[in-house]
Amino acid sequence: MKKMGVMFAASILAITLVACGGDEQPEQSEEVEGEEATSEEAEVEQESTYNTDDIPEVIATVNGEEIDNELYIAYLQQEVQSLTMQGVDLESAEATSFIEGTKKQLLDYMVDERIILQEAEKEGITASEEDIDAEIATYLAQYQIDESELEERLSEQGITMEEIRADFEAPVIRNKYIDQFVSVPEVTEEELQTTYDEIVASASQAEEETEIPSFDEYREELENYLVAQKQQEELGALLEKLREEYEITTFM
Structure with missing residues (x-):
C-alpha cells in the first residue's frame, strides 16, 4: 500500500513558516531583554500548539491505501496557531467547536485528495519535469523568493531540492485531473x-x-x-x- 504525495503540504507549510518568519528582528541591547523575548516566544509557541497525542498514526485508508497523520497534524497546528494569533482562548467553547469542525473538514479533505490522486492514476495522468518546474515557479512567485533562497531554506531544514520536487508532483497531478474532468x-x-x-x-x-x-x-x-x-x-x-x-x- 503506497503513500502518494502525503508530504507535499507538510513540506510547503514548513517552508512557508520559515518564509513568514524570515525578516530580521531588531537586536536586543540588553541580555535580559533577549532572555525575556526568548521566554515570550517559547510561551507563544507553547500556547499555539494543540495536543495531537490522540490522533492515530494512520487516520484513514482509501481502497487500502493509508493516509498517515503527518500532513493532517501540520494543517491542524496551522489552524490552531491562527486562532492563537487572533487572541482566541483555545480552552473556550468557541475554539473547541471550531477545532473539532476543522478536524472533520481536514479528514474529509485528505480523503477526497487521495481519491483524486487514485482516479488520476487510473487515467494515466502524470506530472512531467516541466509541469513540476512550472508549479515550483508559481510557488516562488507567490512567496517572492528565488530558487537559490528556497534551496537554502530547505537545506536548513534538512530537505533536498529533489525531495521538494517529488512533493510538488501530487498537486500537479491533482490540477491536471480537475482540468480534465471538471468543466469551465x-x-x-x-x-x-x-x-x-x-x-x-x-x-x-x-x-x-x-x-x-x-x-x-x-x-x-x-x-x-x-x-x-x-x-x-x-x-x-x-x-x-x-x-x-x-x-x-x-x-x-
Missing part, C-alpha cells in the same frame, strides 16, 4: 450583477466604510470567483459519487 462553466451577466449587488449591500451594512470598485472594475474578479465557485460545486458532486464507489475507512 459559463457565468451569466445576471449572476455577475446579482453577486455584485450582494457585495455592495453587505458593505453598506458594515460598520466601517468600504470603497467598492465599480461593476466594470470588479467584473473580472467577480467572474473568476463565480467560475471557481461553480467548479468547486461540480468537483464536490463528482467526489460524492466517487466516494460511493470507494472503500473508505476512517480511524478518527
Whole structure:
C-alpha cells in the first residue's frame, strides 16, 4: 500500500513558516531583554500548539491505501496557531467547536485528495519535469523568493531540492485531473450583477466604510470567483459519487 504525495503540504507549510518568519528582528541591547523575548516566544509557541497525542498514526485508508497523520497534524497546528494569533482562548467553547469542525473538514479533505490522486492514476495522468518546474515557479512567485533562497531554506531544514520536487508532483497531478474532468462553466451577466449587488449591500451594512470598485472594475474578479465557485460545486458532486464507489475507512 503506497503513500502518494502525503508530504507535499507538510513540506510547503514548513517552508512557508520559515518564509513568514524570515525578516530580521531588531537586536536586543540588553541580555535580559533577549532572555525575556526568548521566554515570550517559547510561551507563544507553547500556547499555539494543540495536543495531537490522540490522533492515530494512520487516520484513514482509501481502497487500502493509508493516509498517515503527518500532513493532517501540520494543517491542524496551522489552524490552531491562527486562532492563537487572533487572541482566541483555545480552552473556550468557541475554539473547541471550531477545532473539532476543522478536524472533520481536514479528514474529509485528505480523503477526497487521495481519491483524486487514485482516479488520476487510473487515467494515466502524470506530472512531467516541466509541469513540476512550472508549479515550483508559481510557488516562488507567490512567496517572492528565488530558487537559490528556497534551496537554502530547505537545506536548513534538512530537505533536498529533489525531495521538494517529488512533493510538488501530487498537486500537479491533482490540477491536471480537475482540468480534465471538471468543466469551465459559463457565468451569466445576471449572476455577475446579482453577486455584485450582494457585495455592495453587505458593505453598506458594515460598520466601517468600504470603497467598492465599480461593476466594470470588479467584473473580472467577480467572474473568476463565480467560475471557481461553480467548479468547486461540480468537483464536490463528482467526489460524492466517487466516494460511493470507494472503500473508505476512517480511524478518527
